[in-house]
Amino acid sequence: MHAPKTPSATRTEKDSLGPKEVPSDAYYGVQAARARENFPVSGLPLPPELVRAYALVKLACAEANQKLGTVEEAKAQAIERACQEVADGKFAQEFIVDVFQAGAGTSTNMNVNEVVANRALELMGHPKGDYAFLSPNDHVNRGQSTNDTFPTALNVSILFAFQEVERSVLHLVTSLESKAKELADAPKAGRTHLKDAMPVTLGSEFQAYASALRRVLESLPRVREDLSEVALGGSAVGSGINTVPGFRALAVSRLAERSGLPLRVAKDPFETMQSRRAASEASSWLRSLAVELTRIANDLRLLSSGPATGFDEVRLPEVQPGSSIMPGKVNPSMAECLNQVCFHVIGSDLATSLASQAGQLEINVMMPLMAYEVLFSSRILAHFLPAFATRCVDGITAHRERMEHYLLSSHALATVLTPKLGYLKVAEVIKKSAASGINARDYLVREGLLTEPEVEELLGKAALVKMARPVA
Numbered sequence: 001m002h003a004p005k006t007p008s009a010t011r012t013e014k015d016s017l018g019p020k021e022v023p024s025d026a027y028y029g030v031q032a033a034r035a036r037e038n039f040p041v042s043g044l045p046l047p048p049e050l051v052r053a054y055a056l057v058k059l060a061c062a063e064a065n066q067k068l069g070t071v072e073e074a075k076a077q078a079i080e081r082a083c084q085e086v087a088d089g090k091f092a093q094e095f096i097v098d099v100f101q102a103g104a105g106t107s108t109n110m111n112v113n114e115v116v117a118n119r120a121l122e123l124m125g126h127p128k129g130d131y132a133f134l135s136p137n138d139h140v141n142r143g144q145s146t147n148d149t150f151p152t153a154l155n156v157s158i159l160f161a162f163q164e165v166e167r168s169v170l171h172l173v174t175s176l177e178s179k180a181k182e183l184a185d186a187p188k189a190g191r192t193h194l195k196d197a198m199p200v201t202l203g204s205e206f207q208a209y210a211s212a213l214r215r216v217l218e219s220l221p222r223v224r225e226d227l228s229e230v231a232l233g234g235s236a237v238g239s240g241i242n243t244v245p246g247f248r249a250l251a252v253s254r255l256a257e258r259s260g261l262p263l264r265v266a267k268d269p270f271e272t273m274q275s276r277r278a279a280s281e282a283s284s285w286l287r288s289l290a291v292e293l294t295r296i297a298n299d300l301r302l303l304s305s306g307p308a309t310g311f312d313e314v315r316l317p318e319v320q321p322g323s324s325i326m327p328g329k330v331n332p333s334m335a336e337c338l339n340q341v342c343f344h345v346i347g348s349d350l351a352t353s354l355a356s357q358a359g360q361l362e363i364n365v366m367m368p369l370m371a372y373e374v375l376f377s378s379r380i381l382a383h384f385l386p387a388f389a390t391r392c393v394d395g396i397t398a399h400r401e402r403m404e405h406y407l408l409s410s411h412a413l414a415t416v417l418t419p420k421l422g423y424l425k426v427a428e429v430i431k432k433s434a435a436s437g438i439n440a441r442d443y444l445v446r447e448g449l450l451t452e453p454e455v456e457e458l459l460g461k462a463a464l465v466k467m468a469r470p471v472a
Helices: 030-038 048-068 073-087 103-123 136-142 146-182 202-218 220-227 247-259 270-276 275-305 333-357 368-392 401-407 411-421 421-434 440-446 452-459 461-468
Strands: 010-014 018-023 185-194 194-200
Touching: 010 030, 018 030, 030 103, 048 073, 048 103, 048 146, 048 247, 048 368, 073 103, 073 136, 103 136, 103 368, 146 202, 146 220, 146 247, 146 270, 146 275, 146 368, 185 401, 185 461, 194 202, 194 411, 194 461, 202 220, 202 275, 220 275, 275 333, 275 368, 333 368, 333 440, 411 421, 411 440, 411 452, 411 461, 421 440, 440 452, 452 461
Parallel strands: none
Antiparallel strands: 010 018, 185 194
């Protein structure tokens, strides 16, 4: 008797360059395999948000092709089912193309086409690689090009990612606003130019942080509006070559329904092929957010510096030891991490800007880089901001004694005396009190310029809190 035949470890697939062996159990195909060999750059897989968006693009196109009769019903339905499985996160290991790859994202598009085609073949009882029956190009990619599907998937993936970013920013804003209310009655020395300035409350500083982030969020709808206009249906250059009448509108409509996003057909399909302005603006929005966040992180590190040799006006939660050699040292670790996240986002925006301006004539071939940079920046912000809110902001406490000491020692308080004593007289008081080594309050009483009740009325705690609040 002959031993049973063992299945081959590979299957032979063929593209326009010729035949190539592919692992027999792989859902990816020949073109993805070539791309993996050609671009061994980072080892980073395609962003999952992009894969999900691309699967929904293919699903919408399959539904449009089925309705328009350009792909037969049974094959279209198998493609649709395979697309939904990919969108649901199945077969993630089959997306093997590096984030740094050939221009425009052709390798990404074909990786998706091949996985969908081979899964659809499997669903229809055919072996993987039986492209004569159901083809990645002729069926899954029917009426499409990388040139319209990649920018569409790019926009959709960013819109998905920004949902998570917005939720995370709002989480942080809520924490900052809660902390602002908690510390509303904590007056402290304000600082301008890092020099003593008029009083504020610690609560007003935290409220200002929250307000700054809310202002950034107020600009988000405009970014989303631009991202919602997609290139799908434009095919190779925008003209819709190899599509049938009605495909563009139907595919975009189905994609809007499947994604839950308010997508619309491009006003000028040629412009949406050439320009990646919307994605670049999305990156710029992330940069603006990162600039505000890193400023907040810097302030918290400064306010918590010390304790013996710094401001030490606030105490951040102690989340981990700060030194391998200095026992008891604790660092502002969460704020330091936020700085690093923000620095990466700001740098990514430069890379995205360079990629956006590098478009030539009918297509921008730098889209894979843009996808990686914007989506990675979105992901690290979305992941870390809730942790920063919970493990840093929520646990911040005020060192009220230190704040009071600085505040009462600040000669900037003498500003409130100007209406009573005059600018030049107050300037003289500041200089003489500094030379005498006592604060301005005590100097005023000692020199008989003001009585103790007058000083309390002008510079007491109630007056300081009132002074730190905005004038109506």
